[in-house]
Amino acid sequence: GEEVAQTPKHLVRGEGQKAKLYCAPIKGHSYVFWYQQVLKNEFKFLISFQNENVFDETGMPKERFSAKCLPNSPCSLEIQATKLEDSAVYFCASSQKGWVNIQYFGAGTRLSVL
Amino acid sequence: QQQVKQSPQSLIVQKGGISIINCAYENTAFDYFPWYQQFPGKGPALLIAIRPDVSEKKEGRFTISFNKSAKQFSLHIMDSQPGDSATYFCAASMSSGTYKYIFGTGTRLKVLA
Numbered sequence: 204g205e206e207v208a209q210t211p212k213h214l215v216r217g218e219g220q221k222a223k224l225y226c227a228p229i230k231g232h233s234y235v236f237w238y239q240q241v242l243k244n245e246f247k248f249l250i251s252f253q254n255e256n257v258f259d260e261t262g263m264p265k266e267r268f269s270a271k272c273l274p275n276s277p278c279s280l281e282i283q284a285t286k287l288e289d290s291a292v293y294f295c296a297s298s299q300k301g302w303v304n305i306q307y308f309g310a311g312t313r314l315s316v317l
Numbered sequence: 318q319q320q321v322k323q324s325p326q327s328l329i330v331q332k333g334g335i336s337i338i339n340c341a342y343e344n345t346a347f348d349y350f351p352w353y354q355q356f357p358g359k360g361p362a363l364l365i366a367i368r369p370d371v372s373e374k375k376e377g378r379f380t381i382s383f384n385k386s387a388k389q390f391s392l393h394i395m396d397s398q399p400g401d402s403a404t405y406f407c408a409a410s411m412s413s414g415t416y417k418y419i420f421g422t423g424t425r426l427k428v429l430a
Contacts, residue, residue, distance in 0.1 A: 207360075236417065244404060246420035259415035294360055303416045304349040308360035 205229060207297050207309035208277075215315045216285045224312045225277040228297030234258065235278050236296040236306055237270060246294075252278065285316045319344060321409050323421025330428050336394040338424045340407035343388065347409035351418075352381065352392045355404045364405075365392070397428045 208227040216222045228235050237249040248262040252272040263270070267286075272278040282289055292313045296306035322341045330336045340350075348369055353361035367374045367381040367390065374381045380393040394401055404425050408418040 209360075234416070238418070238420075244406075244423040246406070246408075246418070248417040248419075251415060251417060259417055261415075262417070298416070304410055304412060305351075305363065305366070306416075306418065307363065308353075310358075310360045 207295055207307055209293075209295050209309035209312050210277075211312060212310065213313045213315070215317065217317055218287060219284050222282045222285050222289070222314055222316075224280045224293050224295075224314070226280070226295030226297075226309060227277040228295070229299075229307055232297035232299045232307075234298045234300070234303050234306075235272055236298070237278075237280050238294045238296065240292045240294060240311070242291075249280070249293075282314075285314070287316050290314060290316045319419050321407060321419050321421045323407050323424060325424060326422070327425040328427070330397045330426065332397065332399060332428055332430055334397050334428075336397045336401070336426055336428070337391055338405050338407070338426070339389065339391045340409075340421050341387075341389045342409050342419075344409070344411075345388070346411045346413055347419075348412050349410045349416075350381070350383065350390050351408050351410075352379075353406045353408065355406065355423075361406060394426075397426075399428045399430045402427050 210225045236251040239247045250260045251258040267283045270280045292311040294311045296308045298306045351366035352364045355361045378395045383390045407421040
């Protein structure tokens with residue numbers, strides 16, 4: 204598609220439940236980035252992929268967070284055993300080879316952990 | 318060294334005025350500096366970007382000024398309009414790294430009609 208598609212728009216989970224977020228990058232884009240935006244507007248980089256390979260995972264809280272990008276499927280970000288502090292908007296961005304710096308963002312998934 | 322400092326936190330400008338938002342960075346390895354506009358409930362949208370080999374870039378009413386020696390860059394919005402009211406984020410990334418963005422903390426702009 205012509206835009207980064209993120210689903211769902213809003214996800215509500217009780218503490219300790221699992222949350223799974225999806226991202227379909229722009230067609231032809233081989234890089235996917237995940238960012239977390241918390242209430243004070245701060246963006247935190249989580250993880251990036253080049254095709255289905257992890258490119259940079261330095262921002263991932265590895266204990267409970269995992270992510271995948273499999274061929275012919277939307278990328279996913281999964282949080283096991285959610286905590287209150289995981290409440291945030293999670294953005295996915297994609298970019299194309301040769302122009303990796305230019306990242307196009309989806310509309311985000313708002314995760315509310317109650 | 319990985320931080321990007323952005324100011325002001327909020328800005329109110331009259332319609333037709335000039336909005337100026339500033340960012341500063343420490344890491345000289347950064348080589349791509351985009352500005353994003355974000356409306357409530359939406360994702361960030363790329364406005365304009367610059368690389369350190371130029372000192373200014375203009376696209377319509379939006380201009381980036383870049384000062385490599387001071388490690389600062391700024392966004393100027395000329396003839397500001399109420400429709401420009403949004404949150405603006407600067408960012409920086411490294412082509413020699415993994416291209417991840419380091420974002421500034423955002424500036425909430427309100428343009429009064």
